[in-house]
Amino acid sequence: MVIISDDKKLGIRGKDSVTNTVRNPNIKAESIEYDKTFENSIRPKDFDSYIGQCELKETLKIILEAAKKREKPLDHMLFYGPPGLGKTTIAGVIASQMGVDIKITSAPALERPRDIIGILMSLKGGEILFIDEIHRLNKVAEEILYPAMEDFTIDMTTGKSQTAKTLRISIPKFTLIGATTKAGELSSPLRDRFGMMHRLEFYTVDELSSVVKRTAKILDVDITEEGAKAIAKRSRGTPRIANRLVKRVSDFAIVKYDGKIDDIVANESLDILKIDEFGLDTTDRALLNLIINKYDGGPVGVETIAAALSEDVRTIEDVCEPYLLQAGLLQRTPRGRKVSPEGYRHLGLKIPSEQKSLFE
Numbered sequence: 001m002v003i004i005s006d007d008k009k010l011g012i013r014g015k016d017s018v019t020n021t022v023r024n025p026n027i028k029a030e031s032i033e034y035d036k037t038f039e040n041s042i043r044p045k046d047f048d049s050y051i052g053q054c055e056l057k058e059t060l061k062i063i064l065e066a067a068k069k070r071e072k073p074l075d076h077m078l079f080y081g082p083p084g085l086g087k088t089t090i091a092g093v094i095a096s097q098m099g100v101d102i103k104i105t106s107a108p109a110l111e112r113p114r115d116i117i118g119i120l121m122s123l124k125g126g127e128i129l130f131i132d133e134i135h136r137l138n139k140v141a142e143e144i145l146y147p148a149m150e151d152f153t154i155d156m157t158t159g160k161s162q163t164a165k166t167l168r169i170s171i172p173k174f175t176l177i178g179a180t181t182k183a184g185e186l187s188s189p190l191r192d193r194f195g196m197m198h199r200l201e202f203y204t205v206d207e208l209s210s211v212v213k214r215t216a217k218i219l220d221v222d223i224t225e226e227g228a229k230a231i232a233k234r235s236r237g238t239p240r241i242a243n244r245l246v247k248r249v250s251d252f253a254i255v256k257y258d259g260k261i262d263d264i265v266a267n268e269s270l271d272i273l274k275i276d277e278f279g280l281d282t283t284d285r286a287l288l289n290l291i292i293n294k295y296d297g298g299p300v301g302v303e304t305i306a307a308a309l310s311e312d313v314r315t316i317e318d319v320c321e322p323y324l325l326q327a328g329l330l331q332r333t334p335r336g337r338k339v340s341p342e343g344y345r346h347l348g349l350k351i352p353s354e355q356k357s358l359f360e
């Protein structure tokens with residue numbers, strides 16, 4: 001497969017305005033960004049090598065087989081859940097299993113009407129259009145998408161005011177796969193046009209161990225079962241993090257040891273990288289410490305937290321919080337975020353008596 005970057009204006013972490021076409025059957029990355037290249041090079045291409053999300057895989061296998069038998073394109077699908085759980089990856093697997101190309105873009109890259117019209121008009125029959133961060137699509141782009149998703153048509157206006165004419169253009173039948181970390185922010189008309197919606201779940205330690213071993217094998221890195229598990233435990237239930245840690249730990253193993261990763265090498269290098277046994281990094285711990293030390297454990301608003309940590313609200317909400325909430329270290333209340341007794345315990349701090357009586 002070949003990844004063609006149509007637009008090299010790289011936004012936040014190289015993500016915002018990149019549009020790629022991934023052609024079957026082999027992927028070769030034409031350098032978009034180092035991390036993306038690494039991620040693309042290790043992406044599984046079939047259901048067997050895609051680890052975890054078993055329920056989703058079983059459902060998809062049926063949907064794909066039915067679509068093939070009917071010789072019809074797949075229904076539009078929406079995948080949601082925290083970042084790094086494999087939403088883009090599963091879209092790639094679907095394309096590869098259907099034997100079709102996938103065009104990958106993200107909502108911030110579809111700022112002007114011509115961006116979305118251009119990409120819709122470039123699609124061929126059966127192709128998949130993947131729109132990441134679809135909750136960030138603007139109203140105009142959304143309204144262009146509605147008839148495209150429903151009737152495979154685009155309504156285009158030419159001319160101005162009195163001389164304006166609307167042209168209806170047919171486009172080939174395609175499948176839209178949307179991905180979002182915030183399904184709740186999708187407008188209901190857009191949400192209603194997806195034939196299938198699925199939430200991706202955090203991975204278990206066993207599943208992440210398998211991801212780690214698979215990546216180590218691709219990178220030709222020697223790793224023991226215990227080494228894989230040690231990395232998996234600190235990967236916050238997220239394969240993207242597990243894959244990055246394999247690389248970091250393997251650098252450490254090459255420089256400091258004989259290149260082989262066992263649990264001692266993994267734990268020592270992750271300690272040096274300041275990733276604790278829960279997988280929390282410096283920012284996560286700073287967030288919990290801030291709420292405890294400055295706001296008596298909370299509740300405190302996310303804007304205040306973001307400003308105090310010099311992070312943007314979106315990073316706090318989309319990257320830090322999902323795992324802290326899932327791990328039970330942080331709680332969301334109507335008045336803001338609160339550190340749970342578990343959060344205090346994790347940082348080795350005494351639980352204040354008020355919190356104790358509330359939770360025990």
Ligand code: ADE
Nearest residue numbers: 044049050051086211239
């Ligand atoms: N890399 C990222 N997500 C993955 C998954 N679910 N299985 C295998 N490798 C992956």
